[in-house]
Amino acid sequence: MLRRIATEILERNAGAGEVALVGIRTGGLFLAERLQKLVREIEGNELPLGAVDIALYRDDVFEGLPRPQIGPTELPFKLRGTTIVLVDDVLYTGRTVRAALDALMDYGRPRAVQLAVLIDRGLRELPIRPDYVGLATESTASDSVRVKLTETGESEDRVVLRSRKDP
Amino acid sequence: MTEPARAFRHRHLLGIEPLDADDLVQILDLSESFLQISERQIKKVPTLRGRTVLNVFFESSTRTRVSFELAAKRMSADAVNISGSSSSRTKGETVLDTARNLQAMNPDVIVVRHNASGTPGLIARHVEAAVINAGDGTHEHPTQALLDCATIRKYKGPIKGLEVAIVGDIDHSRVARSDVLALCKLGANVRLCAPATMMPRGIELIGGDETRERVSVHTNLASALDGADVVMMLRIQNERLGGTSLFANTREYARYFGLSARTVARAKPDAIIMHPGPINRGVEMMPEVADGERSVILHQVTYGVAVRMAVLYLLGGPAPDED
Numbered sequence: 001m002l003r004r005i006a007t008e009i010l011e012r013n014a015g016a017g018e019v020a021l022v023g024i025r026t027g028g029l030f031l032a033e034r035l036q037k038l039v040r041e042i043e044g045n046e047l048p049l050g051a052v053d054i055a056l057y058r059d060d061v062f063e064g065l066p067r068p069q070i071g072p073t074e075l076p077f078k079l080r081g082t083t084i085v086l087v088d089d090v091l092y093t094g095r096t097v098r099a100a101l102d103a104l105m106d107y108g109r110p111r112a113v114q115l116a117v118l119i120d121r122g123l124r125e126l127p128i129r130p131d132y133v134g135l136a137t138e139s140t141a142s143d144s145v146r147v148k149l150t151e152t153g154e155s156e157d158r159v160v161l162r163s164r165k166d167p
Numbered sequence: 168m169t170e171p172a173r174a175f176r177h178r179h180l181l182g183i184e185p186l187d188a189d190d191l192v193q194i195l196d197l198s199e200s201f202l203q204i205s206e207r208q209i210k211k212v213p214t215l216r217g218r219t220v221l222n223v224f225f226e227s228s229t230r231t232r233v234s235f236e237l238a239a240k241r242m243s244a245d246a247v248n249i250s251g252s253s254s255s256r257t258k259g260e261t262v263l264d265t266a267r268n269l270q271a272m273n274p275d276v277i278v279v280r281h282n283a284s285g286t287p288g289l290i291a292r293h294v295e296a297a298v299i300n301a302g303d304g305t306h307e308h309p310t311q312a313l314l315d316c317a318t319i320r321k322y323k324g325p326i327k328g329l330e331v332a333i334v335g336d337i338d339h340s341r342v343a344r345s346d347v348l349a350l351c352k353l354g355a356n357v358r359l360c361a362p363a364t365m366m367p368r369g370i371e372l373i374g375g376d377e378t379r380e381r382v383s384v385h386t387n388l389a390s391a392l393d394g395a396d397v398v399m400m401l402r403i404q405n406e407r408l409g410g411t412s413l414f415a416n417t418r419e420y421a422r423y424f425g426l427s428a429r430t431v432a433r434a435k436p437d438a439i440i441m442h443p444g445p446i447n448r449g450v451e452m453m454p455e456v457a458d459g460e461r462s463v464i465l466h467q468v469t470y471g472v473a474v475r476m477a478v479l480y481l482l483g484g485p486a487p488d489e490d
Contacts, residue, residue: 053200056212062484070200106209
C-alpha cells in the first residue's frame with residue numbers, strides 16, 4: 001500500500017523540482033519515514049523528511065483536558081519552492097490537516113502541498129481531500145479506526161476498524 | 168495525534184512551593200517546544216487567540232514585563248501592560264479594588280508583580296482569572312526559577328545530583344527562594360552563600376525536609392564554589408536595602424563575594440555561570456566572568472520567554488473545572 005503511494009508520489013512529481021515529506025506527529029511521521037525509505041529503494045534518491053506538531057494549532061486545544069504534550073516541529077529544508085507531501089495515518093474530519101497546513105505556512109511558503117494518507121475513513125467536516133490514499137473506507141462517527149505500527153511497539157503492522165456496536 | 172500530557176493541577180502559578188517535581192518537569196519539557204517558536208520567522212502560534220493577558224507591574228521591571236508580553240503575544244493572546252506609576256494606585260486605590268476592577272474587564276490571565284510578599288496570592292483569591300506571580304516582595308519569583316532550571320537542564324543535563332551555588336543577598340532575594348525550592352524538588356544540592364548579614368536564619372528549612380537535606384549555608388565564597396556545577400550570582404539590590412548597611416562598601420563586597428576569574432576557578436572547569444539580571448558589573452560579577460564563554464546569562468533571558476509561553480499555555484485556557 002505504501003509502496004504504491006511512494007510510486008505515485010514519484011510519478012506525479014517527476015521533474016517537478018524539490019519534493020519533501022512531512023509527517024504529522026506522531027503516526028504520520030512513522031509513515032513518512034517509511035515512504036522515505038521506499039523512495040530510496042525505488043529511485044535511489046533521498047527525499048528530505050520533516051515533522052510537524054499540530055498541538056498548538058488545533059481548534060480544540062482547550063476542549064477536554066489534559067493539554068496535549070507538544071513535540072518538536074522539524075523542517076530541515078527550505079520550504080520556499082518545495083512541494084510538500086503531508087503524511088498522516090488516518091484522514092477523518094480534516095481538522096488535523098487544516099491545523100498542519102496552518103503550521104506549515106508559518107514556517108514558509110511551499111510551492112505546493114499534497115496530502116498522503118494511509119486510511120481515508122470519510123466523514124469530512126472541512127473541504128479537504130487527499131492526493132494519495134492507501135485505502136478508502138466508509139465508516140460512521142461511532143467507529144474507531146486505529147493504525148498500529150511496529151514503531152509504536154506493536155508486534156505487527158495492522159489497521160483496526162472497530163464498530164462500537166459489535167465489539 | 169499527540170500523546171496527552173498529565174493534567175496540570177494548578178489554576179494559578181503563585182510560587183514553586185505548591186508544585187511537585189512532575190509539575191516542574193512538565194513545564195520544562197513544554198518550554199523546549201516553545202523555545203523553537205521564538206526561533207522561527209513567524210514567531211507566533213494561534214493557541215491563545217482571543218484570550219487576554221494583563222501584565223500588572225506594581226513594581227518596575229523591564230526584562231520580566233517584556234518577557235511576559237512577548238510570551239503572550241507569541242501565543243496570540245492580547246497583552247495589556249499596566250505599570251505602577253500609571254495605575255490608579257497612585258491615586259489611592261487599594262490593591263484589591265484594582266484587582267476587582269481588572270477582573271471586571273474579563274481577563275483570562277493576570278500577571279502580577281508587587282513589592283509586598285503575598286499580593287499575587289491575595290489577588291488570586293478575589294478574581295476569576297488565572298494569576299501568575301511575576302515576583303512578590305521577598306517571597307517567590309516562580310517563572311525565574313523555572314527559566315533557571317530550563318537553562319541548567321539544557322547545559323548540564325538532568326538536574327538531579329548537580330551542585331548549585333547561589334551567591335548574593337539571599338535574604339532579600341525572591342529568586343533565591345524560588346530557585347532553592349525548584350532545584351531541591353528536582354534533586355539538586357544547593358549551596359547558599361552570603362555575608363552573614365544577608366543570610367536569613369533557617370533558610371535551609373524553607374521547603375521542610377525536601378530542602379533541609381539538600382541546602383548548605385556558606386559565608387565563605389571559596390567553600391561554596393568548590394566543585395560546583397552551576398554558579399548563580401544574585402544582584403546586590405541597593406533599592407531593597409532601605410538605607411541599612413549590610414556590608415561596608417561595594418569594593419569590600421566585590422572582594423569577598425564577587426565572582427572573578429580568580430574566584431570562579433574554585434568551581435568545576437565546565438561550570439556554567441548564571442545571573443538573573445540586571446548585573447552590577449564590578450560588584451557581584453566581574454566583566455570577564457559575565458562575558459566569558461561559560462556565562463549563560465543571555466540564554467536565561469531566551470528561555471524566559473519560552474518558559475512563560477509554557478505557563479500561559481497551561482493556565483491560559485478555561486479553568487479546569489469548566490473543561
